[in-house]
Amino acid sequence: MKIIVCVKQVPDTSGKVAVNPDGTLNRASMATITNPDDLNAVEAALTLKEQTGAEVVVISMGPPPAEGMLRELMARGADRAVLVSGREFGGSDTYATSQILAAAINKIGLEDEDIVLCGRQAIDGDTAQVGPQIAEKLNLPQVSYAAEIVKDGKTLTVKRMLEDGYMTVKVSTPCLLTCIKELNEPRYMSVSGIFECYSKPYEVFDYETLKDDPLIDATTIGLKGSPTNIFKSFTPPQKGAGMMMEGADKATCEQLAALLAAKHLI
Ligand SMILES: Cc1cc2nc3c(=O)[nH]c(=O)nc-3n(C[C@H](O)[C@H](O)[C@H](O)COP(=O)(O)OP(=O)(O)OC[C@H]3O[C@@H](n4cnc5c(N)ncnc54)[C@H](O)[C@@H]3O)c2cc1C
DSSP states (O other): OOEEEEEEEEEEEOOOOOOOSSSSSSSGOEEEEEEEHHHHHHHHHHHHHHHHEEEEEHHHHHHOOHHHHHHHHHHOOOOOEEOOOOOGGGTHHHHHHHHHHHHHHHHHHTTTEEEEEEEEEOOTTTTOOOHHHHHHTTOOOOEEEEEEEEEEEEEEEEEEETEEEEEEEEESSEEEEEOOOOGGGOOOOOHHHHTTOOOOOOOEOOOHHTTTTTSSTTTTTTTOOOOOOOOOOOOOOOOOOOOOOOSSSHHHHHHHHHHHHHHTOO
């Protein structure tokens, strides 16, 4: 049994966010971190590994420095890592990214009891599209927003978070789940893990590796294969300081009502 976890390296937006003159993120000048939801997906995979003996494979599409992140995830306990990297893949939007990741998952191979895990969304793109798109392209059943996962043979019972509660879903493997932070508390690297991570299998899949997959051709990957076009990008104007009103007496309430009425909000 295998658990494949899709992990994205993202700019660390807790620090200073650098923007290019054309409005795009200046990724090169910013520190990178592992996308937070993806750490929950890795932790879920490592917990299932402890219960079932599964092999955990972490996979990322990105430039060569993403190797550092993948080694760190192996130091946390993943068994194997794959970096999908190549000039042909650059400029991919979510449609093309999921096309390439689906082809890479085909290359690794999915068997009966295997599971693909993704984070719910990446903190830079924030679309939450890549996981569900991979499932569609691989024709896998999918459950998004997983807050609890219990495996029993070829069936997973997944508690998924909704806006106003939870829903419990049973799904058969192979399947894809997207994970949220409520699922678990990611573990740290262990000292022995740090020693071992450089001797664990690490592969790079480039265009040559994936080009024979039916999902891959020049019209489905990279900038040319990306149907999304950005017309305009801008920094939203800063919100004003706002106005504070204190007290629950009649006069204050009337004053508040008058202000809201003046703005046609009530
Ligand atoms: C026209 C266009 C051009 C773009 N060009 C570039 C570019 O040149 N370079 C660039 O870095 N970005 C580029 N992007 C952004 C890039 O397409 C998205 O960041 C990427 O598709 C993931 O979408 P998201 O961030 O919304 O992820 P989400 O859909 O929110 O991510 C959900 C989950 O999918 C998985 N996932 C997402 N992306 C990856 C990945 N790369 N590897 C492994 N798992 C992943 C993770 O598990 C993640 O938690 C471009 C976007 C557009 C629209």
